[in-house]
Amino acid sequence: MAVSLFVLFFLLGSAAGRIPAVIVFGDSTVDPGNNDFLLTPLKANFPPYGRDFPGNISTGRFCNGRLSTDFLSASLGLPPTVPPYLDPSLPIQLLASGVSFASAGTGLDPATSQLLSVIPLMEEVELFREYKSRLAAHFGAAEAEAIVGEALYVVSIGTNDYIVNYFPMATERSKQFTVGEFGEFLAAGVAEFVAALHALGARKIVFVGLAPIGCLPLERLTGGGGGCSEEHSAAARGFNDRLEAAVARLDGELPGLRLRFAPLYNFVSDVIQNPQSYGFENAEQGCCGTGELEVSFLCNKWTPYTCPDANRYAFFDSVHPSEKLNGLLSDYLLKTTLAEFI
Ligand SMILES: *[C@@H]1O[C@H](CO)[C@@H](O)[C@H](O)[C@H]1NC(C)=O
Numbered sequence: 098m099a100v101s102l103f104v105l106f107f108l109l110g111s112a113a114g115r116i117p118a119v120i121v122f123g124d125s126t127v128d129p130g131n132n133d134f135l136l137t138p139l140k141a142n143f144p145p146y147g148r149d150f151p152g153n154i155s156t157g158r159f160c161n162g163r164l165s166t167d168f169l170s171a172s173l174g175l176p177p178t179v180p181p182y183l184d185p186s187l188p189i190q191l192l193a194s195g196v197s198f199a200s201a202g203t204g205l206d207p208a209t210s211q212l213l214s215v216i217p218l219m220e221e222v223e224l225f226r227e228y229k230s231r232l233a234a235h236f237g238a239a240e241a242e243a244i245v246g247e248a249l250y251v252v253s254i255g256t257n258d259y260i261v262n263y264f265p266m267a268t269e270r271s272k273q274f275t276v277g278e279f280g281e282f283l284a285a286g287v288a289e290f291v292a293a294l295h296a297l298g299a300r301k302i303v304f305v306g307l308a309p310i311g312c313l314p315l316e317r318l319t320g321g322g323g324g325c326s327e328e329h330s331a332a333a334r335g336f337n338d339r340l341e342a343a344v345a346r347l348d349g350e351l352p353g354l355r356l357r358f359a360p361l362y363n364f365v366s367d368v369i370q371n372p373q374s375y376g377f378e379n380a381e382q383g384c385c386g387t388g389e390l391e392v393s394f395l396c397n398k399w400t401p402y403t404c405p406d407a408n409r410y411a412f413f414d415s416v417h418p419s420e421k422l423n424g425l426l427s428d429y430l431l432k433t434t435l436a437e438f439i
Contacts, residue, residue, distance in 0.1 A: 116249045116438065118195045119170045119179055120299075122221050122290075123253035125201030125417060127166045127179075130157025132201045134183040137214045139202040144398045145385060149407060149420055157181065159201060159393070161384065161407040162420030166251055168427035170195050173249070173439065182224055189231045193244055198224045201393075204258035205283040205290075208270060212261055218254060218286075222293045229297055245298040249438055252290075253305040255340070258283055259332055260310060260416070264319070276332045284339035288347060295351045301438050302356045304344055305430070307333040308365040314383045315392065315415035323381065325369075337362055359434035361426065368411055368422065375425060380411035384419060392416045 121127045125139070133142045133156075140157060141147075147155035149162035158164055167178045179195040180187050200216035203209060210217040216224075232241035263271050263279055270279055287304070294302060310316060311329030320326035341358040348356040372380035382388025384404040385396040392414040396403075404410060413419040418426065431439065 115247055116173050116175070116301075117244050118193060118248040119166060119173065119175060120195065120225070120245075120248045120250050121166050121179055121197035121199050121253075122218065122225075122250070123199040123305075124203050124255075124257055125159045125199075126253045126256070126305075127164055127197055127251065128157065128159070128181070128199040128201045129164060129167070129179055129197050130181040131183045131197065131199060132215060133157040133181070134185075135200070135215060137202065139213045139215060139393050141201070141393060141396075145396065145400070145403055146413075151177070157201075159414065159417040160420055160423060161413045163423060165418070165423040165426040165430070166197065166253075168424045169251065169430065169435075172427060172431055182228060189228075189235045192228065193232060193236070196228060198222075198228075199253070202257055202261065203254065204256075204262060205254055205286045206258050206262060206270065208268065209258050209262040212268075218290055219293070222290065222297075225294070226297060242298055246300050248299070248301070249435075250294065250299050250302040251305065252302065255283060255307050255336055256310055256313075256333075256416075259307075259329060259336075260313070260316065263332075264329060276328075277335055280332065280336040280339045283336060284343040287340065287343045291347050291354075291356060292351065295354055300353055300355060302354070303359050303430075303434055303438075304340060304357070306337040306340060306358060306360045306362055308361055309333060309369065312366070312369050313416050314381060314388055314412050315390065317381065318389060334362065355438075357434050357437075359430055361429070364426075364429050368425070372411060375411075376408070376421070377411045378409040382410070383412040383414040383416075384410040385414040388412070388415060390415055 141159040142157040171177045198221040202213035202215040207217045309330040310333045311326035316326045344358040369380045384407040385391045386400040396414045407419045408421045411422045
């Protein structure tokens with residue numbers, strides 16, 4: 098009896114625990130350098146980006162060091178970083194243990210990616226389709242199916258739909274939709290994406306919810322007096338509710354799918370309200386430059402006032418988490434939504 102229970106737990110444990118790869122979709126929060134290979138102004142492949150990355154390399158990550166998905170991969174016993182799919186120097190054998198299709202500046206709304214000439218989300222799926230064929234060509238169709246079926250998919254997207262598209266630009270969308278309708282429109286777009294991934298064999302998919310985007314250092318400019326923009330954070334909460342509902346519905350509809358919504362809003366709010374509890378001195382400005390405006394090409398090696406120790410900052414530039422916050426985000430996800438997958 099004891100032996101058979103042990104065997105049962107062992108089998109269940111290994112079945113649940115076998116994650117051969119972390120596969121990533123989304124925007125700059127999880128782009129390890131795909132934009133380096135595009136004609137877009139939205140890049141981060143120059144110092145001070147990457148100054149705390151192993152080897153002091155500006156890979157294109159919008160961070161002083163590693164992204165949350167890099168930490169996640171390392172915590173799962175996979176490679177310490179998740180590489181960008183578009184890097185032509187990376188062989189498929191290496192990409193088989195993790196890859197990111199994410200593109201900084203993209204969004205759920207195809208119009209968002211057009212504003213900055215980056216990869217639309219459904220185009221990220223086309224790259225994934227190509228990736229799967231390359232896996233099949235190298236390892237055989239059955240092994241490609243196994244890798245794709247057992248991999249953990251992380252999707253981080255939606256911030257740019259608000260901070261690049263809806264709020265600042267007086268774009269078509271802001272004339273066409275109220276902020277609530279726009280959230281509904283974005284959440285509806287998730288269905289096509291999830292169905293395409295599912296059809297290609299993906300089964301364990303996690304959508305990361307939006308942070309309080311009105312408290313991004315850049316958004317404080319619009320909040321007035323340096324405070325958070327409550328209007329922008331409220332839009333993020335409204336979107337999160339709709340995304341969570343869409344995810345729950347699709348999870349029930351598609352066979353074999355385990356689709357989850359990973360809330361991060363309250364955790365990031367707590368970091369911003371109680372930075373000291375997490376070892377931060379500053380959660381209002383980014384480390385780069387004045388910390389209020391600088392992001393991408395505005396954050397460069399000539400930018401004055403960049404902080405000496407990014408670990409004291411929750412944000413590295415005016416939009417993106419520091420490496421230290423990225424590590425905390427990964428730990429939080431592993432303890433919460435991801436726990437069932439590991
Ligand atoms: C990292 O590289 C930059 C230039 O690419 C250089 O200025 C800086 O001193 C380097 N930092 C370390 C710790 O080597």
